[in-house]
Amino acid sequence: TQLLEQSPQFLSIQEGENLTVYCNSSSVFSSLQWYRQEPGEGPVLLVTVVTGGEVKKLKRLTFQFGDARKDSSLHITAAQPGDTGLYLCAPRTGNQFYFGTGTSLTVIP
Amino acid sequence: DVKVTQSSRYLVKRTGEKVFLECVQDMDHENMFWYRQDPGLGLRLIYFSYDVKMKEKGDIPEGYSVSREKKERFSLILESASTNQTSMYLCASSPAGTGRHIQYFGAGTRLSVL
Numbered sequence: 001t002q003l004l005e006q007s008p009q010f011l012s013i014q015e016g017e018n019l020t021v022y023c024n025s026s027s028v029f030s031s032l033q034w035y036r037q038e039p040g041e042g043p044v045l046l047v048t049v050v051t052g053g054e055v056k057k058l059k060r061l062t063f064q065f066g067d068a069r070k071d072s073s074l075h076i077t078a079a080q081p082g083d084t085g086l087y088l089c090a091p092r093t094g095n096q097f098y099f100g101t102g103t104s105l106t107v108i109p
Numbered sequence: 110d111v112k113v114t115q116s117s118r119y120l121v122k123r124t125g126e127k128v129f130l131e132c133v134q135d136m137d138h139e140n141m142f143w144y145r146q147d148p149g150l151g152l153r154l155i156y157f158s159y160d161v162k163m164k165e166k167g168d169i170p171e172g173y174s175v176s177r178e179k180k181e182r183f184s185l186i187l188e189s190a191s192t193n194q195t196s197m198y199l200c201a202s203s204p205a206g207t208g209r210h211i212q213y214f215g216a217g218t219r220l221s222v223l
Contacts, residue, residue, distance in 0.1 A: 035214075
């Protein structure tokens with residue numbers, strides 16, 4: 001089992017603030033995905049990153065894959081209440097998928 | 110729109126009962142997965158299937174079995190439910206080939222075993 005750590009575990013911020021959450025491992029991955037899971041729902045894919053150093057933007061969300069493909073970050077600019085949810089990173093090695101325990105984000109109006 | 114449907118959102122069962130969790134996808138995906146999600150433990154893979162009548166054990170298969178008689182349907186079976194199987198169960202599907210790492214999830218079934 002790969003050791004995968006997401007931080008922080010919980011985050012509560014005011015609407016309009018910026019935030020960054022992290023996904024770290026000592027293992028090298030071929031790709032990595034970020035999902036968002038809203039309360040009572042299943043995870044929904046946000047983005048897939050494949051290349052070391054890759055940066056992808058999805059509106060106010062910026063995703064970065066570490067140069068060594070061992071870590072990733074998700075930065076949210078001007079957070080909105082609709083961003084509330086559990087953010088899961090899911091790296092992949094070969095045919096194996098792994099999920100972190102997630103960062104639970106609450107954006108207070 | 111892709112759709113993965115889990116038959117029940119909430120289930121309450123008694124210890125020792127046989128429990129069936131059903132999952133249907135309408136995307137003609139080859140791959141289907143069953144996970145359980147528990148606080149502090151994240152998603153853990155129970156079983157997966159790459160084709161009809163084919164199944165592979167995941168990380169925590171003990172106490173569970175699966176059935177895939179048709180491509181669109183993947184069932185998770187708890188032969189004799191126990192309280193430690195109280196959890197959120199998530200089904201997912203993905204296409205074969207280069208897209209197989211994109212998983213589409215159902216809304217989940219929250220199972221309580223009393």
